[in-house]
Amino acid sequence: MKIIAVCGMGIGTSVLLKMNTEKVLRTLGIDADVEAADIGVARGMARDAEIVLTSEELAEEIGDVEAQVIVIDNFFDLDEITEKLTSALE
Amino acid sequence: MAANLASNLDQASVRTHVVAADWQAAITLAGDALVAGGVTTDEYTAEMIAAVDKLGPYIVIAPGLAIAHSRPSPSVLRAGLSWVTLKEPVSFGHKKNDPVSLVIGLAAPDHEGHLEMMQALAGVLMNSDLLVALKAAGSPAEVLALLSNPELLTEKAQS
Numbered sequence: 001m002k003i004i005a006v007c008g009m010g011i012g013t014s015v016l017l018k019m020n021t022e023k024v025l026r027t028l029g030i031d032a033d034v035e036a037a038d039i040g041v042a043r044g045m046a047r048d049a050e051i052v053l054t055s056e057e058l059a060e061e062i063g064d065v066e067a068q069v070i071v072i073d074n075f076f077d078l079d080e081i082t083e084k085l086t087s088a089l090e
Numbered sequence: 091m092a093a094n095l096a097s098n099l100d101q102a103s104v105r106t107h108v109v110a111a112d113w114q115a116a117i118t119l120a121g122d123a124l125v126a127g128g129v130t131t132d133e134y135t136a137e138m139i140a141a142v143d144k145l146g147p148y149i150v151i152a153p154g155l156a157i158a159h160s161r162p163s164p165s166v167l168r169a170g171l172s173w174v175t176l177k178e179p180v181s182f183g184h185k186k187n188d189p190v191s192l193v194i195g196l197a198a199p200d201h202e203g204h205l206e207m208m209q210a211l212a213g214v215l216m217n218s219d220l221l222v223a224l225k226a227a228g229s230p231a232e233v234l235a236l237l238s239n240p241e242l243l244t245e246k247a248q249s
Contacts (some may be wrong), residue, residue, distance in 0.1 A: 008145040011198045012159040015208045016151065016215075038161065039145065056185065057146035073186045075151040076216050 001032040004045050006054040006062065010038030017053055017075050024081045030089070051088055053081075095171070095210040096238035103127030103172040103195075104230035113147070113156075113182040113190070114139055120158045120174045120195030129170035130197045134160060138195070142182070150184040154225075155215065159196040166197045169204035171211065173233060175225055192225055219243060 005021055007014035014036035021034050037045050039061055046052050046065040054062065056071045070084050103123045110116035121135025137160035142149060150156045172195035179189035194211070198204040214220060214237065223243050227233045236242055 008141055008148060009159055009161040011161065011201055011204070012157050012196045012208075013149060013151045015205065016157070016212050019209065019212050020216075055148040055151065057148040061145065074153060076212075077152070 001030070001051075002049040003032050003034045003051045003053060004042060004049045004067070005034060005036050006039060006042040006052055006058055007036070008039050008058065010036060010041075013055070013075060014038070017072065020075060020078060020081055021053060021085070024078055024085060027078075028082065028086070030085075051085070053085075094238055095207075095214050096234050098169070098207045098210065099171050099173060099234065099237065100127035100129075101230050101234055103129065103170065104233050105172075105174045106228055106230060106233060107175055107177045109177050110180050113142065113180055116156070116174065116176060116180050116182075116190065116193050117142065117158045117195075120172050120193045123172035123174055124170065124195045124197055127170060127172060129166070129168055129172070129195075131165045131167065133165035134163070134197060137161075137163065137165060147182040147184040147188075150182045150187040150190055152215070153187045154179065154189065154191045155187070156182055156190045156193045157196055158193055159198075162198055162200050166199045169198045169207060171196055171207065175227070175233075192221075 005014045005017040018034045018036040046067045049067045052067045052069045059071045117138050124130040138158045141160050174193045176191050179191040181188045
C-alpha cells in the first residue's frame with residue numbers, strides 16, 4: 001500500500017506527517033510505504049497511491065484524485081491519525 | 091531523547107515572548123531569526139509569507155503551532171531552524187489550530203539533508219510537557235538549555 005503525506009513545499013510539514021504516520025502504521029501492524037510530497041507533485045503521485053494525508057487547506061488544492069484524501073487537523077495527534085487511517089482502511 | 095534539537099538551533103535564532111501584530115509579523119520574526127543565525131537571507135522571509143498567501147494557513151499543523159517555511163532555494167544558506175514564542179498569540183486564519191503562540195522557522199537546501207533535524211523537531215513537538223516548559227521559557231538560553239537537556243524538566247517538576 002502507498003500513502004502520500006502532502007504539504008505545500010515538501011520539506012516541512014509533510015515530513016513531520018510522514019514520520020507520525022509511519023509511527024501509527026507500525027503500531028497498527030500495517031505494512032505501507034509512506035512518501036512526503038509537495039502539492040505540485042502530489043496529484044501525479046496520488047495516481048498510484050491508496051491514501052493521501054494532508055491538511056484541510058491543501059485537500060481542496062489536491063481536488064479529485066482516485067486515492068482517498070484524509071484531512072489531518074493536528075499532525076502531532078497520533079490518536080487522530082490512528083482513528084482516521086483506521087476508518088479509511090475499513 | 092536520542093536526537094538533540096539544540097544542535098540545529100543557534101542562540102541568535104531564538105526569540106522568546108516577542109510581540110507580533112499579525113501572522114505576517116510573526117513569520118517575519120521567525121525569518122529574521124533565521125537570518126540572524128546565518129540560515130537564510132531576507133529573501134526567504136518573503137518566500138515564507140508568500141507561501142501562506144498562496145496556499146493558506148496550512149503551516150499551522152497543531153494547536154498553537156506554526157511551522158513557517160518555504161521550499162529549497164538560493165535564499166537558503168544551510169539547513170536550520172528558528173524558534174519564536176509570542177507574548178500574545180496571533181491568528182493565522184486556521185479553522186481549528188488558531189491562535190498561534192509558537193512559530194518555528196524552517197529552512198532546508200534540499201529535500202533530504204535535514205531529516206535528522208526533522209526527527210529531533212518531531213521528538214520535541216510530541217513531548218507536551220517539554221513543549222509547555224519551552225513556551226514558558228523567558229530567554230533564548232533557557233530554551234536551549236531545555237532542548238539540550240530535557241532532564242531539567244523532570245528535575246524542575248520534582249523540586
